[in-house]
Amino acid sequence: MVGSKHKYLLMMIVITTIALFVRPVESADVIILGDTKLKPVADVVNGIKETLPYDTIVKRPSNVKGKLKRLIEKNGIRAVIALGKDAVIMSHALPESIPVVYGLVIKPLKTDRPNITGVYMQTPVSEYISFIDKYFPKIKTVGIVCEHETQKDIKITAKSPKVKLCGANNPYEFIEEVNSLGDDVDALILLPERKLITSKVLEQVYLYSFREKRPVIGISEKYVKTGSLFSLGFQTYEMGKQIGSMTNRVVSQGSTSGIPHSPPDNYSLYINKKTADSMNIHLPEELLSRATKVYP
Amino acid sequence: MKIMKNINISTLFGHPVTFKQKILFVAVTGLIMASIVYTFEAVRTERSIIREEIIKKAEVVTELASHIGELPLISENEEHAKKAISSLMKIPEISFISFYDKNQNLLTTEGDINPPKRTHPEQDMTIIEHNDYFDLCTPVFTVRAQEDIAIFQETDSNMEVRDHVGWVRIGFSKTFMKEAESSIVMRGLIIALIFTIISITLIYKLFDVATKPLTSLTTAVKSIRRGKYPEIPVSSEDEIGTLTTEFNRMSRSIKDREDMLITQLHLSAFAADIGKALTESDNLDAMLDECISTIVKYRDPALARIWIYNNEEHLLELKASSGIFTIENSPFKTIPVGSYEAGTIAEKHTSHYTNNIEELYPDDLELAKLNGIEAYAGYPLIVEKQLVGVLEIYALQPIAGDILSTLEYVVNEIGLGIQHKLTALQIASSLREKEVLLREVHHRVKNNMQVISSLLNLQSDKLRDKQYIAMFNESRNRILAMALVHEKLYRSEDIANIDFSDYIASLANGLFSFYDISPLRIQLKLDIESINLVLDTSIPCGLIINELISNALKHAFPDDSKGELSISFRKLNVLGKDTYNLIVKDNGVGVPADLDFRKTRSLGLQLVTTLVEHQLQGSLKLERTSGTEFNILFREPEYKKRM
Numbered sequence: 001m002v003g004s005k006h007k008y009l010l011m012m013i014v015i016t017t018i019a020l021f022v023r024p025v026e027s028a029d030v031i032i033l034g035d036t037k038l039k040p041v042a043d044v045v046n047g048i049k050e051t052l053p054y055d056t057i058v059k060r061p062s063n064v065k066g067k068l069k070r071l072i073e074k075n076g077i078r079a080v081i082a083l084g085k086d087a088v089i090m091s092h093a094l095p096e097s098i099p100v101v102y103g104l105v106i107k108p109l110k111t112d113r114p115n116i117t118g119v120y121m122q123t124p125v126s127e128y129i130s131f132i133d134k135y136f137p138k139i140k141t142v143g144i145v146c147e148h149e150t151q152k153d154i155k156i157t158a159k160s161p162k163v164k165l166c167g168a169n170n171p172y173e174f175i176e177e178v179n180s181l182g183d184d185v186d187a188l189i190l191l192p193e194r195k196l197i198t199s200k201v202l203e204q205v206y207l208y209s210f211r212e213k214r215p216v217i218g219i220s221e222k223y224v225k226t227g228s229l230f231s232l233g234f235q236t237y238e239m240g241k242q243i244g245s246m247t248n249r250v251v252s253q254g255s256t257s258g259i260p261h262s263p264p265d266n267y268s269l270y271i272n273k274k275t276a277d278s279m280n281i282h283l284p285e286e287l288l289s290r291a292t293k294v295y296p
Numbered sequence: 297m298k299i300m301k302n303i304n305i306s307t308l309f310g311h312p313v314t315f316k317q318k319i320l321f322v323a324v325t326g327l328i329m330a331s332i333v334y335t336f337e338a339v340r341t342e343r344s345i346i347r348e349e350i351i352k353k354a355e356v357v358t359e360l361a362s363h364i365g366e367l368p369l370i371s372e373n374e375e376h377a378k379k380a381i382s383s384l385m386k387i388p389e390i391s392f393i394s395f396y397d398k399n400q401n402l403l404t405t406e407g408d409i410n411p412p413k414r415t416h417p418e419q420d421m422t423i424i425e426h427n428d429y430f431d432l433c434t435p436v437f438t439v440r441a442q443e444d445i446a447i448f449q450e451t452d453s454n455m456e457v458r459d460h461v462g463w464v465r466i467g468f469s470k471t472f473m474k475e476a477e478s479s480i481v482m483r484g485l486i487i488a489l490i491f492t493i494i495s496i497t498l499i500y501k502l503f504d505v506a507t508k509p510l511t512s513l514t515t516a517v518k519s520i521r522r523g524k525y526p527e528i529p530v531s532s533e534d535e536i537g538t539l540t541t542e543f544n545r546m547s548r549s550i551k552d553r554e555d556m557l558i559t560q561l562h563l564s565a566f567a568a569d570i571g572k573a574l575t576e577s578d579n580l581d582a583m584l585d586e587c588i589s590t591i592v593k594y595r596d597p598a599l600a601r602i603w604i605y606n607n608e609e610h611l612l613e614l615k616a617s618s619g620i621f622t623i624e625n626s627p628f629k630t631i632p633v634g635s636y637e638a639g640t641i642a643e644k645h646t647s648h649y650t651n652n653i654e655e656l657y658p659d660d661l662e663l664a665k666l667n668g669i670e671a672y673a674g675y676p677l678i679v680e681k682q683l684v685g686v687l688e689i690y691a692l693q694p695i696a697g698d699i700l701s702t703l704e705y706v707v708n709e710i711g712l713g714i715q716h717k718l719t720a721l722q723i724a725s726s727l728r729e730k731e732v733l734l735r736e737v738h739h740r741v742k743n744n745m746q747v748i749s750s751l752l753n754l755q756s757d758k759l760r761d762k763q764y765i766a767m768f769n770e771s772r773n774r775i776l777a778m779a780l781v782h783e784k785l786y787r788s789e790d791i792a793n794i795d796f797s798d799y800i801a802s803l804a805n806g807l808f809s810f811y812d813i814s815p816l817r818i819q820l821k822l823d824i825e826s827i828n829l830v831l832d833t834s835i836p837c838g839l840i841i842n843e844l845i846s847n848a849l850k851h852a853f854p855d856d857s858k859g860e861l862s863i864s865f866r867k868l869n870v871l872g873k874d875t876y877n878l879i880v881k882d883n884g885v886g887v888p889a890d891l892d893f894r895k896t897r898s899l900g901l902q903l904v905t906t907l908v909e910h911q912l913q914g915s916l917k918l919e920r921t922s923g924t925e926f927n928i929l930f931r932e933p934e935y936k937k938r939m
Contacts, residue, residue: 040449085444192447200367220449
């Protein structure tokens, strides 16, 4: 026979156990998929939260693998923000009714799904061309070596007579193409081509650059540090805010309709003065004053 | 251990090994062993380090090659591969380089060695060591970003993906390692050799310095053995310093003792020479000359002289002098007692020595100054409180205490010697006087006896009876025989003894003459040794011979018959005692057979018997076989001194 005193005790244990193992239902409008252990991702998430007026939950893609759809349905999620390649791939499996805003991918996604839009990281070649036109008039021709697919996009988006485009399928071809540019170009714009840009390729590119005194332009601060003349790079936090704004529009209208894939709104200018000096390139004061950072 | 026990380093090639050599032997052996061990260990360590360095270098080169090979392997392009290989082959240690694609197919290879097939590692670099090279193989990866953001920003390695694109295999030659090892071994050996030589030199120098005091001590000890007494400078306060100090004390002590011994020996020799001069010299002057010569010889004064005190005239007479003055050129031969230094010393009976010549008497001072004299010492020669003389020394240098001691030591001896010689002179003089007196007595006795003989001769001239005349003549001959003894005595150099051979010849010739016997008729044969007899023996002996010769001349050859008379006198040794044998023999008619010479009424024979048997206490034997022979044996009696 169990006494009344023991009965209460048993009940207390059951309640405590339930309280420990049953988690309350997360209520949010937007779910952010991204590995926030990575600092750039965390910065972007902070930017999103800064501008997005909805409740958000943040999940690492590896934690919600196979459970994303149920999680969205269960929590009444109205939009998904996919940060990074894994998150974007995961969001492709979602029904088209759920709008997806991506971020932290290099180029605009080539997809036929209408519910996906976002902000990509690559600075458009046109930005570099206009920048060169304005501040480096002596640079008459720029070379760009990229994947063949990218080559087509550039021909469309940055149609300029001063751009000499070359296609490459692998790093070896990339280097071959770069070396073949020779005196034909005054500068080389480096694009973030994952298949082509390896450490060895970069070494060869810089060798070409300094041997031929042809400045390399791009891709980000990281490359300016190692020898690029200048770069126009996005800022993670600002990009987060841009994604947040885009998501706000998506949630407000309930779809991604009319919202195009966008490059970053803002760029940070980084300049390597030593590279400029070694190549006898004049850096205008205005340019220097605009720079986020000048590496001496 | 047994071997160690058998090692004996006390001798080397038969020569004794010094302490320094023993220490050097042990130190050098230890050093060489230490050098060998250290060199061996250093070479082993350096070889190990070189090996590790070479392997590390090979790993670095391989790692570099893996980076250089990334592009050729990604692109699988042979040109890139050759370019990469050519850049790597500039490293001299590389024997070969091979690139393999991710399916382990050989893409390209270059080098001296055709590498054997081997299993390629999956992840990490592996090394297989061959005789001539290290075979290193490492996978080559290419790195690409996992996340797109990694292209733009510096992120952690989690965002990178490593794709395996192939392998690079490198043969790393051991030639350089072996050359380096040989160089190290050679260098190690040279350093060990230099270290050993320098260390041995330093140890030798160190021990030379350390044992220098001991060497100095050894040399000093050898010097002591040779009669030198060096003192070694004390250079430290340690045990060696203490030993050196004690050695110096010992050296000084030995020197002092030897000096003292030499002084004593010198003094003894000096005293012995003085004693010799005092005892062996014939006369006073020679003795004093010898004494002065000995003083000059041992003490080398400028002047040494001895004055003898003349008691009668109360003055000092110079008897010996050597140095700047001899007796011959001395300005004074005598000085009065009380004058000059010597006279004052004689007067006061006290010695005087000084190194300050200003203290001398003016006359002596003048003499001293003229001759560069610096010091003076004078001693009275006193025996039994009686002054016998003065000894003076003038020196060109200050007289040291030991010289004074030496002189004081011999002064008394010289005094005694002088006294002895003076006494001996007095005795000799006295003896000479007595001898003269004795000779005079003997002369007078002889003269008186001759007077008696002459008186008897005169008296016999009054006689007519031949018997009485003969008696008178016999008496005369007896008196003359005795007078001849006295004559021989006073004529003799030795007043106490007579050369009896000379006496017998004189006596026999005298008797032959007295009896007018021609030597042609009776031939006299003398066989007489040179024998000295005292007066008390000579008188009876002379009377005996006188009686026997007279008897033979009177009775043995009657009627002017011819014959022979022989006299023999010899000294014999009978029972260890001197015994005299007198034989008087003639070949005449001989004595009658019935004649008992002891009972005859002949005074001559009675006298002979009495003198032989009673006075000389000898024996008398008569032989009558061919003529007559009287054989007498006697010993010289011991006479009482007539004092």
